[in-house]
Amino acid sequence: MKSIRIATRQSPLALWQARHVGALLTRLHPELQVSFVEMTTAGDRFLAAPLSTVGGKGLFVKEIEQCLLDGRADLAVHSLKDMTSVLPPGLLLAALPTREDPRDALCGPPGLTLDGLPKGARVGTSSLRRSCILRARRPDLEIVSLRGNVQTRLARMRELQLHGAVLAFAGLKRLGLDSEIAEVLPTSVSLPAVGQGVLAIQCRTEDAVVRGLLAPLEDATTRVAVTAERALMARLEGGCTVPLAGHATVQGQTVHLRGLVGRPDGTKVVAGERSGPVEAALAVGDALAEELLSRGAADILRDFGRVASARES
Structure with missing residues (x-):
């Protein structure tokens, strides 16, 4: 196989993840030509309402999975936490590379901590899981819904003059935005989402050649945990x-x-x-x-x- 097409969302984080996988593949297979099929999914388009009210996490992957099934791409790179528990017939998770740090992070000014937030502080998140965990620990907090890519949510945090926002540490780290982090929340405080920090590389079940190319990217420990x-x-x-x-x-x-x-x-x-x-x-x-x-x-x-x-x- 001389060339391979990787389907991905167009957000900066998704593109970073796809290019990262592409770089890993070309390191393993120097003769391989990698190209990208960039897509905007329903999850990217419908930003006005909470994700839970417009169809859930599958909105980020369905169109990309259809792209694979249609043969317009050879593999896709997803954030595993965006994927539903059941995959479409004909597709599989061909490789799960080593997991990045799965913890959540509180973004805001230096020195900010979750327990140190003032009473009634306004905190942004796009996740029902994080909302639940935050409210259980700090019932006084006002939770403000934030949708969009990582940079959009950070910008909205400032525009709305929120005290802080909670995002995935892995995404911030991958994008070089560590300076936005005030506190990394231990898993004992904020239990991560299923698959958080894991890149999922998906391809067609019948595509033995692509599966062979991807096999070296598999991390056995990550697979067990996932x-x-x-x-x-x-x-x-x-x-x-x-x-x-x-x-x-x-x-x-x-x-x-x-x-x-x-x-x-x-x-x-x-x-x-x-x-x-x-x-x-x-x-x-x-x-x-x-x-x-x-x-x-x-x-x-x-x-x-x-x-x-x-x-x-």
Whole structure:
């Protein structure tokens, strides 16, 4: 294969991610010519309303996935946290490179901290998960919805004179915007979204040549963690319509997963954790989901129109 086409969104972060993967591929395969198919997705166009009200996270990937299925591109690079739990028939996650830092970051003036925010402070976020976590820890905060790419959200934070905004540390780091960060929030304070910090490289299942080119980019540890996290998400049927978090770490031959489901206003949060052998990562995610459902997550999901319920034991 002499050339390869990479489908990507047109946001600065998405382009950075696609070009990063392109550079990795040309380093591995110097003869390969890489080009980019830049697209604007529904998630990029519909910025006036919260993501949860206009179709959820799939809005960022559906059109790009269709581009792959139509043969207009050979692979696509996504932020894994933007992807739904079920992939379209004919597509697969061919490679998951080593994960970037998965934590959230509070942006704002130097010295700002989440616990040090003044009472009633206005904080921006585009995520129901972050809203829930922030409100659960600081019920006094006023949460302001921020949509758009990273630079747009930072600009809006200033225009609206917010005290701060919470974004993914990985995106800020990739774009060289570390100076915007006032505090990196530990996962014990702000549990990350499923797949946060992970690049997902997707291609057609039947395309053995592209799969072979991508194989060296795979990181086994990241795959184990992601398998547990996405199993949790799949069982809970969560997306951007209900606050859901899931983060797994791998130590030796053990995967440890933490997860939570909550109400957007933070008045109820159901959290838990499970561990198991790496080869049982999927079962670990499923088991934690069952535990959360039995302890009250089912009621939260039902309130938001989801149908997940605890299985009979």
